Amino acid sequence: MGPEHVAHGMRVSYGLPYVTPDLVTAWERGIASPSGPELTALAGVLWCAPGELIGRPRTLREHRIARGLPPEDVARAVGLELSRYLRMEDRDDFSGTERQSAALAGVLELSLPDFVAVTGREGRLAELLRSAVDTRWQAYVRPVGKVVPLERHVLEKVLQELHQDYQGQMVASLSWGGNGAADQAGDAGRDFLERIVERFWAKAGPYG
Numbered sequence: 001m002g003p004e005h006v007a008h009g010m011r012v013s014y015g016l017p018y019v020t021p022d023l024v025t026a027w028e029r030g031i032a033s034p035s036g037p038e039l040t041a042l043a044g045v046l047w048c049a050p051g052e053l054i055g056r057p058r059t060l061r062e063h064r065i066a067r068g069l070p071p072e073d074v075a076r077a078v079g080l081e082l083s084r085y086l087r088m089e090d091r092d093d094f095s096g097t098e099r100q101s102a103a104l105a106g107v108l109e110l111s112l113p114d115f116v117a118v119t120g121r122e123g124r125l126a127e128l129l130r131s132a133v134d135t136r137w138q139a140y141v142r143p144v145g146k147v148v149p150l151e152r153h154v155l156e157k158v159l160q161e162l163h164q165d166y167q168g169q170m171v172a173s174l175s176w177g178g179n180g181a182a183d184q185a186g187d188a189g190r191d192f193l194e195r196i197v198e199r200f201w202a203k204a205g206p207y208g
Contacts, residue, residue: 001045001046002021003021003022003024003025003028004021006021006024006042006045006046007019007020007021007023007024009044009045010024010038010041010042010045013041013044013045014037014040014041014044014045016037016038016041019038019041024042027042036061036065036071036089039053039065040065049068050065050066050068057114058117059089059092059118060088060089060092060093060094060118061089061092063108063110063114063118064089064108067107067108067109069107069108071085071086071089073107074104074107074108077103077104077106077107078096078100078103078104078107079096079099079100079103080096080100092118092120093119093120094118094119094120095119095120101115101119104118104119112148112149112150112201112204113201116147116148121147121148122197124147125144125147125148125197125200126196126197128140128143128144128147129144129159129162129196129197129200130193130196132144132159132162132163133159133162133163133165133166133167133192133193133196134166137159137160137162137163138156138159140159141155141156141159144159148204150204154204155204157203158200158203158204161203162196162199162200162203165192165199166189166192166193169189169192170189
């Protein structure tokens with residue numbers, strides 16, 4: 001099917017009169033992203049599930065669509081008014097209680113990294129991890145534990161390993177010698193810190 005056929009199907013069968021071949025092409029190229037209703041209509045025209053068009057879900061809305069759930073069902077399962085839940089989807093920041101967060105993780109079958117991301121905790125986690133590897137990691141076990149529901153002994157092991165990896169990399173970079181050693185160490189350190197959450201999940205993954 002060409003973009004013109006897809007656009008026609010969405011206009012006629014799903015009541016989206018503004019969908020043009022150019023808009024469909026923009027979706028294909030990643031220039032624009034379809035909204036929830038647009039994604040559902042697009043999947044209908046292409047005879048597939050919405051989740052097949054998303055790839056790896058990243059946002060709260062994408063996780064819901066990937067599971068094929070209407071927002072009403074998720075809001076009911078979590079114990080929120082529909083309007084409040086939809087606002088959270090719009091902000092991509094779930095701010096429910098611990099019980100509601102646990103219910104959300106269950107109904108959307110979220111992995112631990114996805115749970116942390118959709119509940120808006122990933123930025124805080126990155127901040128804590130950067131401080132932990134740069135100073136005394138022991139002081140950050142409890143704060144990280146408030147963000148990531150992992151057992152204390154697991155967090156201690158992961159933070160200690162991250163700290164050792166970071167400090168070891170910085171020492172190795174400086175030991176290269178030469179006038180550019182400090183710059184090389186700085187570049188290596190920045191790269192490590194930029195990917196700190198990814199490194200954390202790589203080490204914690206088997207436990208989560």
